[in-house]
Amino acid sequence: xxxxxxxxxxxxxxxxxxxxxxxxxxxxxxxxxxxxxxxxxxxxxxxxxxxxxxxxxxxxxxxxxxxxxxxxxxxxxxxxxxxxxxxxxxxxxxxxxxxxxxxxxxxxxxxxxxxxxxxxxxxxxxxxxxxxxxxxxxxxxxxxxxxxxxxxxxxxxxxxxxxxxxxxxxxxxxxxxxxxxxxxxxxxxxxxxxxxxxxxxxxxxxxxxxxxxxxxxxxxxxxxxxxxxxxxxxxxxxxxxxxxxxxxxxxxxxxxxxxxxxxxxxxxxxxxxxxxxxxxxxxxxxxxxxxxxxxxxxxxxxxxxxxxxxxxxxxxxxxxxxxxxxxxxxxxxxxxxxxxxxxxxxxxxxxxxxxxxxxxxxxxxxxxxxxxxxxxxxxxxxxxxxxxxxxxxxxxxxxxxxxxxxxxxx
Amino acid sequence: xxxxxxxxxxxxxxxxxxxxxxxxxxxxxxxxxxxxxxxxxxxxxxxxxxxxxxxxxxxxxxxxxxxxxxxxxxxxxxxxxxxxxxxxxxxxxxxxxxxxxxxxxxxxxxxxxxxxxxxxxxxxxxxxxxxxxxxxxxxxxxxxxxxxxxxxxxxxxxxxxxxxxxxxxxxxxxxxxxxxxxxxxxxxxxxxxxxxxxxxxxxxxxxxxxxxxxxxxxxxxxxxxxxxxxxxxxxxxxxxxxxxxxxxxxxxxxxxxxxxxxxxxxxxxxxxxxxxxxxxxxxxxxxxxxxxxxxxxxxxxxxxxxxxxxxxxxxxxxxxxxxxxxxxxxxxxxxxxxxxxxxxxxxxxxxxxxxxxxxxxxxxxxxxxxxxxxxxxxxxxxxxxxxxxxxxxxxxxxxxxxxxxxxxxxxxxxxxxxxxxxxxxxxxxxxxxxxxxxxxxxxxxxxxxxxxxxxxxxxxxxxxxxxxxxxxxxxxxxxxxxxxxxxxxxxxxxxxxxxxxxxxxxxxxxxxxxxxxxxxxxxxxxxxxxxxxxxxxxxxxxxxxxxxxxxxxxxxxxxxxxxxxxxxxx
Numbered sequence: 010x011x012x013x014x015x016x017x018x019x020x021x022x023x024x025x026x027x028x029x030x031x032x033x034x035x036x037x038x039x040x041x042x043x044x045x046x047x048x049x050x051x052x053x054x055x056x057x058x059x060x061x062x063x064x065x066x067x068x069x070x071x072x073x074x075x076x077x078x079x080x081x082x083x084x085x086x087x088x089x090x091x092x093x094x095x096x097x098x099x100x101x102x103x104x105x106x107x108x109x110x111x112x113x114x115x116x117x118x119x120x121x122x123x124x125x126x127x128x129x130x131x132x133x134x135x136x137x138x139x140x141x142x143x144x145x146x147x148x149x150x151x152x153x154x155x156x157x158x159x160x161x162x163x164x165x166x167x168x169x170x171x172x173x174x175x176x177x178x179x180x181x182x183x184x185x186x187x188x189x190x191x192x193x194x195x196x197x198x199x200x201x202x203x204x205x206x207x208x209x210x211x212x213x214x215x216x217x218x219x220x221x222x223x224x225x226x227x228x229x230x231x232x233x234x235x236x237x238x239x240x241x242x243x244x245x246x247x248x249x250x251x252x253x254x255x256x257x258x259x260x261x262x263x264x265x266x267x268x269x270x271x272x273x274x275x276x277x278x279x280x281x282x283x284x285x286x287x288x289x290x291x292x293x294x295x296x297x298x299x300x301x302x303x304x305x306x307x308x309x310x311x312x313x314x315x316x317x318x319x320x321x322x323x324x325x326x327x328x329x330x331x332x333x334x335x336x337x338x339x340x341x342x343x344x345x346x347x348x349x350x351x352x353x354x355x356x357x358x359x360x361x362x363x364x365x366x367x368x369x370x371x372x373x374x375x376x377x378x379x380x381x382x383x384x385x386x387x388x389x390x391x392x393x394x395x396x397x398x399x400x401x402x403x404x405x406x407x408x409x410x411x412x413x414x415x416x417x418x419x
Numbered sequence: 420x421x422x423x424x425x426x427x428x429x430x431x432x433x434x435x436x437x438x439x440x441x442x443x444x445x446x447x448x449x450x451x452x453x454x455x456x457x458x459x460x461x462x463x464x465x466x467x468x469x470x471x472x473x474x475x476x477x478x479x480x481x482x483x484x485x486x487x488x489x490x491x492x493x494x495x496x497x498x499x500x501x502x503x504x505x506x507x508x509x510x511x512x513x514x515x516x517x518x519x520x521x522x523x524x525x526x527x528x529x530x531x532x533x534x535x536x537x538x539x540x541x542x543x544x545x546x547x548x549x550x551x552x553x554x555x556x557x558x559x560x561x562x563x564x565x566x567x568x569x570x571x572x573x574x575x576x577x578x579x580x581x582x583x584x585x586x587x588x589x590x591x592x593x594x595x596x597x598x599x600x601x602x603x604x605x606x607x608x609x610x611x612x613x614x615x616x617x618x619x620x621x622x623x624x625x626x627x628x629x630x631x632x633x634x635x636x637x638x639x640x641x642x643x644x645x646x647x648x649x650x651x652x653x654x655x656x657x658x659x660x661x662x663x664x665x666x667x668x669x670x671x672x673x674x675x676x677x678x679x680x681x682x683x684x685x686x687x688x689x690x691x692x693x694x695x696x697x698x699x700x701x702x703x704x705x706x707x708x709x710x711x712x713x714x715x716x717x718x719x720x721x722x723x724x725x726x727x728x729x730x731x732x733x734x735x736x737x738x739x740x741x742x743x744x745x746x747x748x749x750x751x752x753x754x755x756x757x758x759x760x761x762x763x764x765x766x767x768x769x770x771x772x773x774x775x776x777x778x779x780x781x782x783x784x785x786x787x788x789x790x791x792x793x794x795x796x797x798x799x800x801x802x803x804x805x806x807x808x809x810x811x812x813x814x815x816x817x818x819x820x821x822x823x824x825x826x827x828x829x830x831x832x833x834x835x836x837x838x839x840x841x842x843x844x845x846x847x848x849x850x851x852x853x854x855x856x857x858x859x860x861x862x863x864x865x866x867x868x869x870x871x872x873x874x875x876x877x878x879x880x881x882x883x884x885x886x887x888x889x890x891x892x893x894x895x896x897x898x899x900x901x902x903x904x905x906x907x908x909x910x911x912x913x914x915x916x917x918x919x920x921x922x923x924x925x926x927x928x929x930x931x932x933x934x935x936x937x938x939x940x941x942x943x944x945x946x947x948x949x950x951x952x953x954x955x956x957x958x959x960x961x962x963x964x965x966x967x968x969x970x971x972x973x974x975x976x977x978x979x980x981x982x983x984x985x986x987x988x989x
Contacts (some may be wrong), residue, residue: 027869031888036796045871052791059787063780066765067772072702080769083704083959092759093752100748100794107798108741114803163574164667166732166807168583170873173804175732179572179663179668184734197887201807201875203567204574206494209878400505 034196034217035172035188040110042173042298047106051099114174117187121155124148126163128158128200130313131207132251141231142249145214146198148190149223155187161318166202169215177202190217206266207254238346240339246323255312258334267312268305274332279306293328322369438840441944452536456944458545459524462839465548465672466520469511470824471909476504478906481862485899487882487892497824498565499580505568506585510592511552513823516861517688518599518634519548521830522627524838526603528937528944529621530952531612536605547595554588558597559579568879569678572659572670576651586645586831593638596684600634603627612936614955616769621935621958622711626691629715632686633680642676644670668733675726683722685819686786687715689826690757693779696829697761699933700776701768704959707760708890714753721750729804747797754790758783771893773931774848778829781856785821789814792867810870813863821859828855828912836930841882841923847964854908862901865894927972932964939975 028069029049070078125136135146148154158167161180167186168175169385171194176186186387200211212290218226237245247253256265262269279285281304286292297319300312319327330414333342432754436457441454480500483490492500527534535541558564558581566575566582575582607628611620648670649656657663659670673724698705705711727735739912761783770776792814795801805811836842874881874891882892929938935958940949956963 029868031424031872041804044798045795045804048791048794048801050796050962052794056787056791059762060494060784063765063783064763065840066762066768067590067770070701070765070768070770072769076769078769079767081703082706083710084707085763088763089707089710089760092907095757096752103794103798104748105743107744107802110736111731111740112804112897114800126677163577164571166877168873170804175734175803176805179661179734181667182734187900196874199873199875201876203498203571205565205578206498209494209875209880210883212883277816291956304797365569386920389461 028244031171033171033173034192034194035169036194037110037114038171038173040113044103044106044110048103051103073176093389112361114186117155117188118153118189119187121153121187123151123155123157126156126158126167126178127161127165127249128211129161129203130163130256131200131211132249133167133198133200133211133213134249135213137227138229139225139231142245143230144248145216147216147218147226149220150190150193150217152220153187155185158184158186164205165204165267167198168201169196169198170197171416172215175201190215193217193219193222210254216402218395235352236346238342239326239329239344240333240342241330242323243326243328243337247326247330248320250315250319260336268308270331271334274335278303280304281306281308290328290332293331294324294406297324311352316349430607434570435927437945438941438943439946440839440943451542453534453542454946455523455527455534455538455541455592456838456948457518458541459522462515462521462548463838465545465552466512466516469507469552472510473504473508474906474909476500476507478902480504481899481902483879484881484895487862487880487885489880494879495565498567498634498877499563500565501877502564503559504876505940506564506589507555508819509568510589511548511555513685513819514596515548515592515599515824517827517830518543518603518627518630518684519595521692521827521834522597522603522623522688524939525834526606526624526627527610527913528940529624529935530615530946531936531949531955532606532610533947533949534957535602536609540602541629543864544595544598544602547591547598551588551590551592551595554584554591558585558588564935567735569674570648570670572648572651572665572667572746573661575648575670576660580780583649586649590645590649593642593649596634597638600631601640603631604635607631612952618712619955619957620712622694622708622936623688623691623935624706624713624716626687626689626715628794629719630684630687633684633718633719637677637680637684639725640665640673641681642675644677647673663974666687668730668735671730671733672726675729676723679726682815683718683820685823687718689782689823690715690754691760692754692826692830692833693782694757695776695933695935696779696833697764698959699833699961700773700779700930701765702769702771702961703764703768704957704961705760705764706766707756708771708959710756711760714756715763717753718750721753723748725750728797732806735840736922744797744799744802748794751790751794751797758787758790771931773832774843774845774852775829775833775931777849777852778825778832781852782822782825782829785825785859786857789817789819789821791818801883807876808870809866809874809876813870816863816866821863828852833931834937835919835938836926837942837944839920840926840929840941841919842926843919843923844915847911851908851911851915854904854911858901858904860901862898865897869894924971926968927970929964929973930971932961932966932973934961934964938973 014328030045032037033042086104123138126146127136132144133146135143137143156167156176158176158178159179159182161179162180164177164179166175166177170187172188172190174186174188176184178184194217196215196217198213198215201207204211247258255265257263257265258271259269260271262271273288275284276288278288278292284303286303292303298314300314301310304310315324329342332337439454439679442454449461450460479492480497483492483497483500523535555690561584562579562581564582564585565580568581570586607620607624650656651658651660651665655663657665659665659667661667694705694711699820725743725747727739728747731740731744796805796811796814832843832848869891870876872890873888874884874894881895891921927944930942931938934956936949936953936955937944939953963975964973966972967974
């Protein structure tokens, strides 16, 4: 029995610098890799055996004129039983190896740090216990983390290859997974259940930090929302609610699936039904809650409605953000909020202006968020065509207006 | 030399005279035919066209992936390409494939019968295939399909592409499959000739029989699932939509309850062909006949019990996952038994590397990899990492393409002379086979590595992954180049096969020296297959056959035959 129990340890030496697997970065990866390499070496053995026999037989027993083939039996119960029993024992061991690892991966440690995950077409939101929402997964090293997950629309699946962890996110009920990353590092997090146009753009980063650094990051990040202007709150929402995957906000007005939003406030837009309108607050509100009521010329009806997913304040914040998408717009908003805050602090404390410290904080996080934004949305979708969103009945507005005539390009 | 008990083995233009192709003429005599051979030929043309269409979609989507970012199409178009590639290949080519095109033609003749039990039902099967295919054409013409062939809800209940039409088409195709299954079961039960007990039946028939059982029992579940999907889309009942009380995972259970047995519909007939060809081209009795026969039945039965292994990461309970994993390994054993038996057949055989044998050996190699990689996916811990990645894509292409399609090609090249009375060019056939083998491995082996290293499946673009995985680009490029090689191989195949029809050497009744009954009638067979019921012996006893250099084929040596009286079995 000792050989059998030591076999996985022998295989464990294969882990690093391997051809097949990325470097393991979680405590679960060991069990997965052990199962993988166990099966790999068994398979390699049998495959080479089968191919070798095949080639040897083809050469040794090739048909040659005048050579009489020797007699050989057409059955042998002993042989049949042998090559049934041995594979059976082998697969039983393989099953056992796979099962034990899996059981551990699906048993969440009692003290795991809980992070909520929401998946939507086409981004991720990781919500921390203090309410902060991030598009990337920051986590402490050396502590078990549990993800409580759901989807807002279709089935997605969260996979961190370096951790060997994967679990689907399903609308209508919660799934969970857990892992512990011993070392700090940065890893890919991908959606691995096909979910539509932006499936391959639905990427995030796992940032494993030393626990103290993680807690500092979390405290900092949460403060960002305090005293932030509506436009800055809107910027956060824009990033977290998936808007950025279809709408660009840069001055260059990059082309994506949906219309670029830089400088739109005050413009006159033409629609596919021939009408037009000036972009004001009401138009923006309608575009968020009933997006297919008016379709801009050159675009298709494919945006999901956010009715029921955003409250009135959040809609207003987004509108303020979009209004601020003009030269100097965000700076003005931040300065106004900082001044407000400083003024309020002055009144409370009678002290001098401390607005600069506030601005520094928001700047630090702002750059992280735009980088994450860029990472996330660098695969800007330029295709047009059918998209999900007409069947879910928590978006009733969409049913009537999103008709089935969204055609893919040929 | 003729005898009263054996039909004349005729060959050559003078002797061929009337056969099933020339028996009646005109397009109506084909459209309304009840002849299983003509139906088989029509099916062959239809499924080969489907293979071409599915292959075209594959070529296009692989071209998109040769470079990161947009190459030749948008994300939406790409999603359509992989969906249609899967749907066309699975529903129009591979599931009907061997049973409809080769089985229809060969099964009755192998049984010494004049036709299947229900010739009209047979024609109805073909009409249903055409009708179902028409719906797929409709889907292509009116907005396509972008759900993946697996149609997972709620994406498939909410997308604006033509899911309802596609579901209807697949529903109709399901009945084509069911009718074929019913026909084969009835034929095998009631139309075996005197002397052909169950244990004297060729293994191809055992394989088709086990397949027919699955077709009849599993396909209705798909039908109902597709119906529920269509009803959900149209009437919003709430079977699968969570916002109105439904469960999206329920769809997965229903879908895979059929679609897992479906893969055994794909592979069992293929294995039957391999049993035939390995035996004939080793000129040796198949080793372990009984074990091979019953392993087909075992695979059919166990295949119904493992569907949950597609759902280990769906949130399915640990207990359910455990049970499905354990049962999944049980299916691997009968398949392994077959491979060992085939090798044992070759031991001390007299091996002829004609094209059918080359494909049969290729099957052992490629299906070996495909089957073994199934072990990785059946093991729970490994599955968590590998599910929904390119590893799965590679696994199922190794078993479906490297397995079923390669076996289909083995069967096609084995029975081509029988079906059409012509020999193809052995040189071009071998060249094409070599290109298929190389092209296949260059296409799909890198995909195993893509999967284990972190590449999800159904990805339009991998730009975002290149920062930490720069080697993904090379893997994809290799995969695409392999695809082009495969296309070249198949074009060559099409050419030499078509060329053989007009200019190939006329085939003798028994070019390969097979001992099953289809080699006792002329090539091509006459309309009625046999003027009188042929006498049945052991389908793998080659001792009675001698090579006749004049016809370049084999014939039954009457002297040898008469010294061994056939064994009257109960």
